[in-house]
Amino acid sequence: MSSSSDFAIEIQKVQDSKISDVDFDNITFGNTFTDYMLVCDFKNGEWQKPIIKPYEPFLIDPSAKVFHYGQAIFEGMKAYKDEHDEVWLFRPDENFHRFNKSAVRMAMPEVPEVVFMEGLKTIIDLERNWVKSGLGNTLYIRPFMIAIGSGVIAQPSTQYRFMIILSPAKSYYSGAVKVVIADHYSRAANGGIGAAKAAGNYSAQFYPTKLANDKGFQQIIWTDDATHTKLEEAGTMNVFFRINDTLYTAPTSERILDGVTRKSIIALAKREGIDVQERSVLVDEIVAAAQNSTLKEIFGAGTAAVVSPIAAFSYQEIEYVLPVIEDSFASQLKDKLTKIQYKLAEDTFGWTVKI
Structure with a gap:
């Protein structure tokens, strides 16, 4: 597909939808998929015409480079339905x-906007x-290449x-999350x-996360690779710290993902x-704030859970329990964000896009 004027989506219809077989009240996140998937190949130096076809497995050569050299990227997004049965996307341009x-970073071709959007x-x-x-019902969207x-x-x-594949999802809730601050393993490095x-x-996180799970912790707060003194992300989410009434989060960098939920929470x-305050957050200052009771909250922010409060953290085998706060920043901000996503509150930022 050499230009947008060549653009046309072929749609191959399913004979029978499987939607009637799905128990939407009992869905495990990411395990159920819809009737269709979008496929668009890049070959001979250009993008081909995209096809929307029935969701199904496909054949691939055993020597495909994704298996051997890990050229694979993805996004996580959601679609929401409002009270008037209208469907909305949230900041798809950011994704x-x-x-x-x-x-670009993985030496892969950029997807044309007309194909993606x-x-x-x-x-x-x-x-x-x-x-x-x-509230809580969404359609999880997974674009990948x-x-x-x-x-x-x-x-x-x-x-x-x-x-692009799609998966219906319900509210993502994992209960009280306890985390361990990393002092050896790293999520990412400069360069x-x-x-x-x-x-x-994500695969590189599985082993250290398993070690944390074995000790009774659900996730890891990752630190910088060079000194392990700067707090950066929580599991697969960006992370926020509330000391007294100020929110702190690490600035984005070549080590830290520029999260869509993160920037929405900040706004x-x-x-x-x-x-x-977007600045480096030191392990020592968070430990000190926990010790002198000025650390009020820690929470992760990401597409799946939106906001995930953290109940306790461990550092060098010492566990620190956070206070239980009614009307926390985490709960306030999650409520305001989800109301925009479901069109229950005015979108003063222009973030939502109607389908």
Whole structure:
């Protein structure tokens, strides 16, 4: 597909929808998928025409470079249904731009905006019955791209596949989360791919997270790779710290993902008059704040959980329990953000996009 004038989405209709077989009240996050998927291949130096077709497995060569050299990126997004049965996306332009930043960093071709955005809107419109109304009900959207070119020589692929798959989801709640602050393992390094949503970033977390799980902690707060003195992310989320009435969060960098929920939380907090400081947050200052009772909250922010409060953290085998606060910043900001997403409050920022 050499230009946007060549753009046209082919739609191959399913014979029978599987939606009637789905128990929407008992869905495990990320395990159920809708009727359709979008597929668009890159070959011979250009993007081909995208196809929306029935969700199904596909064949791929065992020597495909995604298996051997990890060229794989993705995004996480959601669609929401309001009280009038209208479907909305939340800041999809941010996901599009971040997707292509990841592509550049992984030596993959950038996806044209017309493929990403029009493909996204077309498949969501086709699957709008899978978006259920009511707070907590969403349609999780997973755009991703993999290297499908064959050959085990260590160089970038010449063929890629961009896809969008969809998964109905309910409110993501994991209860009281306890975390351990990392003092050895790292999520990302200077000059690395931490700011890209690359598949390898997540697989590298599995082992140290398993070690934390074995000790009774659900997640890890990652620290900088060089000194392990700066707090950066919590699990797969950006992380916020409240000391007295000020919110602190690490600035984005080549180690830290530029989270869409993160920047939305910052904008909402500033609108509400909350002091937000984007700066390096030191382990020592958080430990000291916990010891002198000025540390009020820690919470993660990301697409899946929106806001995930942290009940306690451990550092060098010492556990610190956070106070239980009614009307916490975490609960206030989550409430304000979700009301915008579900069109229950005015979107003064212009973040929502109607399908």
